[in-house]
Amino acid sequence: AGRDWTARGLLRRLRIRRAATKIGGLVSCAMGEPMEVDGKPSGELDEALYSRQLYVLGKEAMHKMTSCDVLIVGVRGLGIEIAKNVVLAGVRSVTLLDNEPATIADLGSNFFLHAADVGKPRAAVCAKRLAELNNYVSVRHLDGEFSPEAAAKFSVVVLADQPISLALRVNAVCHAAAIPMIRAETLGIMGSIFCDFGDAFVVSDTTGEEPMSVLVSSIGKDAAGVVTTHDEHRHGFEDGDHVTFTEVQGMTELNGCAPLKISVKGPYTFSVGDTSAYGDYVGGGYAHQVKMPATISHKPLAAALLEPSFLESDFGKMDRPLQLHALSQALSAFRDEHGGQLPTPGDASHVERVLALAKEANARLASPAELSEPLLRTIAAGSAASISPVCAFIGGIAAQEVLKAASAKFGPLTQFFYYDATEALPTPLDSPLPAAEIAPAGDRYDGMTAVFGRSVVARLKAQRYFLVGAGAIGCEMLKNWALMGLGAGEGGLIVVTDPDSIEKSNLNRQFLFRPWDVSKPKSVCAAAKVLEMNGEVHIDAQTHKVGDESEDIYSDDFMEGLSGICNALDNVNARLYMDSRAVYYKKPLLESGTLGTKGNVQVVVPFLTESYASSRDPPEKSIPVCTLKNFPNQIEHTIQWARDVFEGLFKQNAEDANAYLSQADFLSKLEQQPGVRKPTLQALHQNLVSDRPRTLDDCVAWARHRFEEYFHNTIA
Known part of the structure; x- marks a missing residue:
């Protein structure tokens, strides 16, 4: 908070410099290079900035990311979402390629484009604003025509809203060079992602979860080597996991053994293979999960298109992925036929051409789908639109795949992911909106209009929403709302409140804030950014904490005048309130x-x-009382025992005594709880009458008696 955040101070410390290089014949203009920031040299992790991310990824994965160069081709709403997330995460460099001029419609999904930028190259405008998000990441934009061969210069390649014809050429280069390639697209209410990480991509940790340990109760001495675990908890292992052992008595050959691949036989049993040559199992022991590297093999795009594998996005729509797979290819083919343009909203001939192309694409599949014509027509009619909620969702997942490729941590998506939100549409699939309802008006809301219709857009503009919290989720909500036009019409309003101020660690995930905003109120800075994105939005920034103490501010009149409430909170009590x-x-x-x-x-x-x-939420794994008292066999058992005893001695008893002394109706309320009435009364009598300490010596004696009871009498 005591740093110099003036322009002079920033320039002195950040030493931003511009540079130009050539990549495969393209001119690369750099908006900022990795540099020394606050005394930290380039390449050294800033733990104050990346603290939350380090907790998830670990230092090794983060160091791998800081040597990764990412190319993103296409900077409409989806491309800028991916770029924003990747820059915040802290790769070495992000290069943007999109020389198309910004349009009015782009303002509905690209939060780094303003009205004054219409007509300017998208990438050149966005690169400068993107560079402000993270001083440790070099952000460039490329000028000129893109050649697929240029992709070989990068660590990860992302194609955002690019046709399959281009993706096939780029993928041929990337697959041959073992460069991970991700293709993502949004088509109105639909989105998709394709990943190809090569023939042999090694993942250091496929889940990122902490390794598990279980208590062993028996091990068979035979060809299967079936291990039975203690029956209080399921072991939680999966086929193909690896384990090693410690503290096994008798069958000591297993102690410290090389990781053994297991086969799960049941919730309390698994097989480790032939143990017939080992000693007889006597007792005890722990099985410890060992995280092993996994090698992932992906098909190139050309082969995957014909025999796709899917990650399901909605188990209520199991028939959708294959249909959307055919539709995606049809829309890409339509773009190739029409000079890069997708179907015009309201043009029935365009929709019918897409439907015919979808049937052709479906016929080429190894296992064709049963196509729903109303579904395909509805999505195709609005496919030219780029709407912020779908861009945010698909962009978040695609950016996560980039980080997997950069860090080699977490298993990548295999290989296609399709998503649609047709249930959000205002009319059934077989009842399309009339042409007048979806006709473009030449404004920033044309994308939303093409998908949902002019009436829905008008209702969104008139909404009055209360956003509680302006942290990571709050920033994302405000961004989406601004692009959608929520609260931008007559009578519309967004009220955002957050009592917190911006800290350096927030900058890694709360993208509305910049280094010079540190120590300022979150809600005020966030509201200012919203107005930069969309000056039509009516927004009121406040710094009140929600609770009983603020009910005079958020009164009956205030609450009754709202259209809805959105929580962006970080604690359960505020959520419940x-x-x-x-x-x-x-x-x-x-x-x-x-x-x-x-x-x-x-x-x-x-x-x-x-x-x-x-x-x-389901409770944390509980530990049976009998285990705590009679058979504590893990560190967490002793910790839980100590917590239970401490709470009983110093929290619950003291609270009950204070409530008895201060609440006249305490005993009458206690009568209504027969299960706890007797022990509570006994504890009150002990604490206030029979065992009440009155001097320091009494306190010492009380503590000595408790120590003897817990650590001698109950053991001896």
């Missing part, structure tokens, strides 16, 4: 959260879904 308010005022609630590489979303709709408080 906002959920109670949403239920009371009968308002929709959007709830989400992240934990490392995992995330969740819950949509709460009054009278239709359960509320957030109606269900809780």
Whole structure:
């Protein structure tokens, strides 16, 4: 907070310099090079900036990323989403290639393009603003025509919204050189990703989860070598996992052995292979999971198109991937036929041509799909649109695949991923919107209009939403809302509140903030960025903490005037409070959260879904009381025992005593809890009457008696 964030101070410390190089005949203009920042030389990890990411990836993976050069071809809404995420993550360099002039429609999905940028080359404009996100990443843009051979100069290649015809040529170069290639596209309400990491891509850790250890109760001495684990918990292993052993009695050959590949036989059993030559198992021992490198083999794009493998995005739409696979090829072929243009919204002849091409593509598949013509027509009609929610979703996943390729950590996507959100459309698939409803108006909302219709766009503009939190999720929500036009019409409003100020560690994932914003209020800075993206949005930035103490601010009138509430919080208590308010005022609630590489979303709709408080996360693995008292065999058992005892002695008993002394109705409430009534009364009597310490000597005596009880009497 005491640093010099003035322009002079920034220039002195960051020493931004421009450079120009040639890559395969293309001119590369660099907006910023890796440099010394705050005394840290280029290449050294800034743990204050990357603290959260280091927790997930680890230093080894992060160091690999910092030597990775990424090429991104195509910088519409999807391309800029991928670029933003990759730059924040901290690769060595990101190079953009897109010399097409920005259009008015681009303002609906590319958050780094402003109205004044219309007509200028997309990549050149975006590179400068992208470079502000991370001073450790060099951001360049290429001028000139792209040659697939130029891809060989990079560590990872990303094609965003590029036709399959180009992807096939680039993939031929990348696959031969073992350069990971990712193709991602959004087509209105649909999106897809394809990954080819080569014939033999080695992944150091396919899941990123902590290795598990289990207590062994028996090991068979035979050809199968079946290991049985303690029956309190499932072992959690999968076929192909590797384990080693420690503290095994009798069959000591297993202790410290080389990792053994296992075959799971049941929730409490697995086989390690032939143990007939080993000693007889006597007892004890632990099986420890060992993370082993895995070699992934991907087909090149040409072969994968004919025999695709899919990662399912929705188990309620198991018939969709093959259909969307055929549609994606059809739309790409349509682009080749029409000079790079996708179907014009409202043009029925274009849609019918796409349908015919989809049938041809489907016929080429090894296992053709049963095509739904209403589905294909509906998606094709709006396929020219680039809408921010789909760009954000597909861009987030595609960027994660880039990081997998750069770090060799986490298993890559195999190989196609297709997604659609047709359930969000205002009409059924067999009832398309009239042409007048989806006709372009020549404004930033044309993409949304082509997919959802002018009436839905008007309703979005009139929404009044309350966003609680302006951190990582809050920044993403505000970005999407600004691009969609939420609150941009008459009567519309976004109210965002967050009591926190910006810290350096926030900059790695909260992309609305810059280094010179550190120590400023999050909500105020975020609102300013929203207005840069879309000056039509009505937004009110506040710094109040939600809770009982702010109900005079977020009063009945305020809550009743809302269209909905969105939580972007980092603690359960605040979530429960906002959920109670949403239920009371009968308002929709959007709830989400992240934990490392995992995330969740819950949509709460009054009278239709359960509320957030109606269900809780499953509890952490509990430890049976009998194990804690009689058979503690792991470090966590002793820790849990100590926590339970501490809470009983110094928390629960003290709270009950204070409640008894301060609440007149304490005993009457206790009568309604027969299961805890007697032990609570006994504890109150001990703490306030029979064993109440009155002097320091009494306290020492009390502590001595507890020590003797726990660490001598119950053991001896």
